[in-house]
Amino acid sequence: MLFSNGSSYTQIFKANTNDTISLQDRVKENQKLMLTDLEGAKVDMEELLKEALRVKDTKAEILLLANTCRYYFQKEDAFGLVKASDILYQKAKEYDETRMQSISKMYLAESLKFNSLYEDALIELENALQLLEGEDGQDVKIINTKSNIYISFANTYSQLNQPRIAVKMMKRGGEEFNKVPEGDYRNYLNYLYHSNLGIYYMGYNQDSSAYHARKSISLQPKGLEQNDVIMLRNYLSLGKVYAQKKEYDKATEFLNKSEALAIEIGENVNLKETYSTLIEVAVEKGDDALLKKYRGRLQSLKLEQIEAKNKSLHQIIEKRKLKQSEIDNQNKKAFSKWILIIIGISMVIIVLAIILYRNKIHAKYEQLSKDYLEDNEIVEEDKLAIYNEVIELVKKDDPAFMVSFNDAFPHFTNNLLKINHNLAKGEVEFCALLKLNLTTKQIAQYKVLQPRTVQNKKYQIRKKLNIPNNIDIYNWIHGI
Incomplete structure (x- = not known):
């Protein structure tokens, strides 16, 4: 599942030719970079956020906080996404940005899904839609946000093994896309729309899945300098279709393209699914060498996600060039970690108590x-x-x-x-x-x-x- 981007097509895919690029334009260029180079986008994001805070540009600041949520979502980092979505919500509330409050709820739902809390995620998505009820339904930004919420609904139902409802929700997102005036951005949204349908149809209609993946490939915008996450999803859809049809050579061809592109972009959600499908193909072919290879890669990827927090903390330490010794840093990090764990456990207990009370009242x-x-x-x-x-x-x-x-x-x-x-x-x-x-x-x-x-x-x-x-x-x- 992939969300649409909030800026216009021309802002995202065409370079700014002015000698001096404004902070707002650089933020939009950062959104563009997230489609092809997540880690590079993250580095730029941190520097841009410092500048936005320095010049007190609240619009740039809140867009960058939304970009941060998107980064953690595409890295499948639940811990980072919970924190980032909470920061976005608090700032959006402070700046009276209703749309951004809605976006923060959507990303909170995604973090809940990473932990298999699907019913809670659906409630957060309902809350996200309710926040937009009083907004201008013809505003492109509102349209874009509503469509993303429906995409998130679709992904939730897909994970709940209800693919028909997932397709229905994705089509509701498509109805929002159709409100966008015809032009480059509308074409880009159709490119995204068919790619997502290709994934959701996989649950019950292989032919429709293949059709929409190929349709998306045919709609790839000419302004893109290189393949992006959307094209990655198309390769994955076709790889899974051919795997189910037992055409393993074609399946491997598309899955290898999906793997290479995911590694190039630094996107983990689809890479994990690609490895899982390659493992299935290796099992069916009885190829022990390939089976061992892809099981190893999948295991390494899972370990990387577990270690991602520690690695990011080390990067922060290096950037700030702290003078304290390595032992002191490790002690502080360990202390902070235990504090977060204790706070997290307390929050879970409180949430469970509220849920139990609500359930009793509902009954x-x-x-x-x-x-x-x-x-x-x-x-x-x-x-x-x-x-x-x-x-x-x-x-x-x-x-x-x-x-x-x-x-x-x-x-x-x-x-x-x-x-x-x-x-x-x-x-x-x-x-x-x-x-x-x-x-x-x-x-x-x-x-x-x-x-x-x-x-x-x-x-x-x-x-x-x-x-x-x-x-x-x-x-x-x-x-x-």
Whole structure:
């Protein structure tokens, strides 16, 4: 999975010909470099961040913090990504940058996925989308951020072995891409879009996977000076397709291209998947030499990720040229490490306690709802046709759903907003689903959400509407 870049195509892929390049332009050049040379981009990033802080350029600073998150994501460094996403969120909040707060939530979700906390990641992605509800939906930067969130959704469902939902989410990202005006940047987004679809279709349709990978290759922008991470993904998709078709020579050809490009760029996520597929090919071919070779490389890569933190700390020490002895540095590093571990364990305990409390509350409210729906499952005959018509629109994810709902219940929305005029559009729509007596399971199914996400939304609605703890939310909504 790869995110789209936030700058315009011309800013990313065409060199600035001015003698003096502004800090903002150098930050965008840094984004370009991340596609082809991660480590080189990281070095530049650190220097640019120092300059941005020195001249108090907050826009450049926050873009560089987002670049830092992207670096740790592509290196698959969960520890670094948690810290980087938290720093980005705090700064975005300080500078009142809603879009960047949303991006920080997206990267936090990615760090949770590295630790297989998929349900928590989905909640963070929902939070990221909610932050953008009041923003201009036609702004290219907002479009770009929403599309990236849908890409992250797609990747999550792919990792949950739900490839069909992953493809559906990626296509939602494609709908956002289509809002971008035609031109070079739109072409670049299509290049990215088909590459990601090639990966997600791999879960259930090899032919579609191969089609989209080749489509992406045909759309490679002419402005690119060399192959990038997107092309790497295309090689990986085709390698996996040929491996599944047992055409091992073709599979090896594309996987070798994927490996070489991943090593050149310094990108670890796809390199690990490439080695895993090469190991599968070696097993099928019965080639013990290749099996040993790629198992060794995969193991080395995993060890590198474990050691990445220590290596980066050594680089910082060298750059700052500290005068303290090596032993003192090691002691300080060890002390800091234990402090971080203790803080981390404490945070985990607190989070678990909150989750257990939330689960208990959710269970209580769900039982109340179950009792109410069982006692009130019969709809009056004169309203049954209206209910069924509106529910059918919900099932189809039809935008006309709220129009028909408001026709059927003309006073509901106004009465709801009188209780709390700060309710967002999405929250009003969610209350409409409750008005239709749709269960948690049904809402999760029709809106492609996790049941836990629906429960959290119910909990948030209860708080905003001040619904008493002993009253069921459906019963309360029914009275509006």
